[in-house]
Amino acid sequence: MSAPRFLACGDAALSVEFGDRIDPAHSAQVLALEGALARDPFAGLIETMPSFRALLVRYEPLTLSFAEAVACVKARLTAAREQGESAATPARLWRFPVAYGGEEGPDLAEVAARSGLTEAAVVAAHSGVAHRVYMLGFLPGAPFLGGLPAQIDLPRRAEPRVAVPARSVAIAVGLSVIYPVESPGGWNLLGRTPARLFAAEAEPPALLAPGDAVRFEPAAAEDVARLAERAAAGDWRPACEPEGGGA
Amino acid sequence: MSGSFDILDPGLSTTIQDLGRSGWLSVGAPGGGALDPEAHRLANALVGAAPHAAALEIRYLGPSLRALSGPVRLALVGGDVAMRLERAEGGEAETIGPWRSVTLQPGDVLRVGALKGASTATLALSGGVAAPLVLGSRSTFARGGFGGREGRALRAGDRIDAAEARAASGADLWMPPQDRPALAPPPAEACARIRVIPGPQQDHFPEEALARFFRAEWRVSRDADRMGMRLTGARLTHHPDPKGANIVSEGIAAGSIQVPAAGEPILLLADRGTAGGYAKIAVAASVDLPLLGRLSPGARLRFERVEVETARAALRRREAALQRAIAAVAPYHQPGVVDESQLWSGNLITAVAEGDAGAGGR
Numbered sequence: 192m193s194a195p196r197f198l199a200c201g202d203a204a205l206s207v208e209f210g211d212r213i214d215p216a217h218s219a220q221v222l223a224l225e226g227a228l229a230r231d232p233f234a235g236l237i238e239t240m241p242s243f244r245a246l247l248v249r250y251e252p253l254t255l256s257f258a259e260a261v262a263c264v265k266a267r268l269t270a271a272r273e274q275g276e277s278a279a280t281p282a283r284l285w286r287f288p289v290a291y292g293g294e295e296g297p298d299l300a301e302v303a304a305r306s307g308l309t310e311a312a313v314v315a316a317h318s319g320v321a322h323r324v325y326m327l328g329f330l331p332g333a334p335f336l337g338g339l340p341a342q343i344d345l346p347r348r349a350e351p352r353v354a355v356p357a358r359s360v361a362i363a364v365g366l367s368v369i370y371p372v373e374s375p376g377g378w379n380l381l382g383r384t385p386a387r388l389f390a391a392e393a394e395p396p397a398l399l400a401p402g403d404a405v406r407f408e409p410a411a412a413e414d415v416a417r418l419a420e421r422a423a424a425g426d427w428r429p430a431c432e433p434e435g436g437g438a
Numbered sequence: 439m440s441g442s443f444d445i446l447d448p449g450l451s452t453t454i455q456d457l458g459r460s461g462w463l464s465v466g467a468p469g470g471g472a473l474d475p476e477a478h479r480l481a482n483a484l485v486g487a488a489p490h491a492a493a494l495e496i497r498y499l500g501p502s503l504r505a506l507s508g509p510v511r512l513a514l515v516g517g518d519v520a521m522r523l524e525r526a527e528g529g530e531a532e533t534i535g536p537w538r539s540v541t542l543q544p545g546d547v548l549r550v551g552a553l554k555g556a557s558t559a560t561l562a563l564s565g566g567v568a569a570p571l572v573l574g575s576r577s578t579f580a581r582g583g584f585g586g587r588e589g590r591a592l593r594a595g596d597r598i599d600a601a602e603a604r605a606a607s608g609a610d611l612w613m614p615p616q617d618r619p620a621l622a623p624p625p626a627e628a629c630a631r632i633r634v635i636p637g638p639q640q641d642h643f644p645e646e647a648l649a650r651f652f653r654a655e656w657r658v659s660r661d662a663d664r665m666g667m668r669l670t671g672a673r674l675t676h677h678p679d680p681k682g683a684n685i686v687s688e689g690i691a692a693g694s695i696q697v698p699a700a701g702e703p704i705l706l707l708a709d710r711g712t713a714g715g716y717a718k719i720a721v722a723a724s725v726d727l728p729l730l731g732r733l734s735p736g737a738r739l740r741f742e743r744v745e746v747e748t749a750r751a752a753l754r755r756r757e758a759a760l761q762r763a764i765a766a767v768a769p770y771h772q773p774g775v776v777d778e779s780q781l782w783s784g785n786l787i788t789a790v791a792e793g794d795a796g797a798g799g800r
Contacts, residue, residue: 198638201721202749204691206638213686225464240463240689242713247463247689252724252753257746328689328713331466331582335687335713372583389465391572391584397465 195220195268197261203237203252205260208245213337213365217244218325220271222402224264227271233263241401242326243335282402284321286430287369288410288418289360289382291317295412296382298348302362306343314409316340317381322367324403330374332389332397336367336405351377358383358419360407367407382407385418386429398428441510441564441600443503443542445592449550450499454567454586455560456492459575463689463712470577470585470708473664473731474558476760477516477621481562483764484513484539484611491566491601492576494592496559498734500550501592505542510600511610512548513539516559516621516732522549538612538770539564555622557662557734565600579709581665610770617766619759623732629655630739632726635746637695637718642681647674651719651741656703658737664709667733673701676717687715693722693730695741707731723749725756 196208207224210217221241228239228248235254240247250260291314292299303310322336339362347363352375355361359370361378368378371388384407388398399405421427445452457478458471472478472495479489487493494501500519514521514536521534526545534540534548536559542548553559569576569586578586587596623630640648654672661668674697676682683699690696694706696716703719707730722730723744733739744752 199635199721199746200638200691200718201635201693201723202746202753203724204721206688208638211680211686238461238463240712242688243686245686245688247691249460249463249691252750253757256750326687326713327464328466328687329711331462333466372581374581389582391467391582395465396462396467396573401464 197264199257200247202257204247204249205257205264206245206247207264210244213243213325215323215337218323218337218401221246223271223274224268225401226274227267228264231267231270233260233266235260236263240326240328242328243337282400283404284432285399285403285405287360287384287386287405287407288415288429289318289384289407290412290415291382291409293412295415296360296380298361298379299381302343302345302379302381305345308342313343313381316343317362317367318407318409321404321406324399324401324405326401327397327399330371330389331391332371332399334369334388334399334405336369337365339365339367345379347377348379351375355380356383358385358388360384383412383415384429385415385422385427387419387422390425441508442506443510443598444506445501445503445594445596445598446547447502448592448594448596449496449501451497452501452592453495453578453580453590454492454569454592455495455577456575457490458577458708459573462573466712467573467579467582468708468710468712469692470579470664471575472560472577473708474516474556474560474621474728475731476619476728477558477560477732478562479760480613480619480621480763481513481515481560482566483767484515484537484613485511485562485564486611487562487564487566491562492569492586493560493562493567494598496550496553496561498557499552500559500561502547502549503598504547505544506597508542508544508546510542510546511539511564512542512561513537513611514550514559514561517553517556518622519551519553519559521551523547524549537615537618539610541610555625556732558732563598563600565602568599568601581709608769611767612770613763613767617763619763621728621732623729623737626736626738628738630729630733630737632730632739632741633723633744633749633752634693634695634720634741635723635744635749637720639685639717640719642676642683642685642717643697643719644675644677647676648719650674651703652743654740656739656741658733658735658739660735662733662735664707666704666706666710667730669703669705669739674703674719675701683717685715685717687713690714690718691721693724693727694718695720695722705730723752725749725753
């Protein structure tokens with residue numbers, strides 16, 4: 192395991208970079224360091240944010256210099272390394288129903304054509320694997336999921352959409368994402384899920400957490416619409432193992 | 439009796455903000471909060487509210503409001519704006535400037551006009567603006583649809599209540615002119631100096647691009663809001679992949695300056711997306727974030743490279759100056775009118791005495 196890089200992000204944050212690519216091993220290191228800092232925070236630490244291969248560490252610049260903040264983080268790397276192995280195994284496995292194709296997934300036909308597959312084969316590929324939640328971000332509760340099968344790996348759309356509907360499941364650049372709310376977006380839309388990904392008043396506010404895994408299961412559009420109403424009302428959420436979601 | 443008012447005209451984009459939220463970047467919620475936290479703290483000091491109390495953030499064009507129950511004490515800081523106060527009892531409208539509080543009685547109407555010299559101002563309310571705490575803050579986050587008033591900008595007819603039911607009492611407050619920190623950006627023809635620290639992907643840019651970044655005079659484009667601002671003025675090149683424009687998406691600190699493949703920088707502010715996949719050439723120093731929050735489209739700026747420790751020292755000095763300004767808040771007295779009892783009861787007399795003792799010292 193090579194030593195991480197410590198990069199200044201202004202005078203109030205630093206990035207601990209464990210590698211330069213999307214890799215479950217780097218993600219495990221990131222999450223292990225996040226855990227170590229949560230268990231043993233240093234004076235002046237504000238918050239951390241995990242991403243694929245780096246942990247952003249925000250600190251109070253009136254309290255700590257960059258060098259002091261780096262030293263505080265380094266002191267927790269050993270504890271993080273001891274945790275590293277367990278962080279590599281998914282904390283929870285979620286099952287998300289998805290209405291593939293049709294109005295819910297307007298790019299399914301194009302993805303199939305560009306991949307040289309039938310629509311059914313694209314659905315089988317996307318729903319046939321567990322996707323790892325590497326990070327949440329851009330919008331509240333929005334997961335970036337790895338593990339997209341290579342045969343359906345496409346770039347982003349040339350022309351981004353002005354409005355992608357909430358709960359759309361989309362793929363591009365080797366990843367899957369789910370849009371928690373309506374938003375502009377350039378990813379290829381495969382379908383829609385009923386899961387409500389973020390509720391500011393809920394505890395915790397985000398349904399998913401980095402380190403979780405998600406399996407997508409083909410479902411009828413009517414069932415997805417019905418479940419989405421229940422999810423919005425707060426009386427349905429996707430199935431999860433272990434039940435209750437002890438992370 | 440607690441103060442309340444209703445919005446007659448919301449202005450261009452008036453939102454409830456406090457000093458923002460922390461601890462939720464990891465779920466995708468940015469810090470948000472006042473674009474100009476200095477104006478926010480100073481305005482709150484002028485109405486006797488806590489620094490982090492929620493207030494109204496005004497962008498470009500201010501609201502008109504009418505006191506419903508009162509008294510309602512308000513103060514505006516940020517830019518140069520003349521407000522009109524129309525008393526319910528009639529008479530000629532008064533002109534009220536920034537840097538002082540004003541106390542409204544039920545039925546009085548205050549009209550805040552267009553901001554001059556800055557894009558952003560804070561209108562603070564005695565007792566703070568009431569709004570539910572969402573993820574630890576009362577700040578409006580419009581893209582997420584939460585915080586403030588239902589996650590949106592204020593509309594005509596919205597009623598605003600004070601968070602603390604405490605009637606404004608005593609004299610109005612002001613900040614004497616000599617104690618006011620400089621908030622306004624340089625005039626339109628001049629150039630703002632923004633201190634930056636080279637970014638986490640500085641090695642994605644050839645020397646020539648870095649030199650151009652620091653040499654160019656940039657302009658804030660029309661594409662500027664609470665998320666951030668696109669800059670125009672030059673195009674920056676990247677190294678070939680894998681040290682190019684695109685990186686593996688990662689967390690983004692406030693003030694980050696990212697450069698997509700097209701080459702024009704985007705400076706990210708309070709309501710930014712929390713993750714992004716473009717190379718960041720530099721990150722603005724914390725001390726200059728409030729100034730960035732005040733810039734309007736068309737404003738000119740230049741980036742000055744500083745070390746992290748230089749940026750911290752500047753932040754400490756700025757913080758001390760703000761504390762001094764807040765400590766200088768004093769009972770308001772109209773220019774030309776001397777109220778001797780207030781001079782003796784306040785600490786003004788001390789200031790005058792010190793001024794005499796140190797004649798020629800300032």
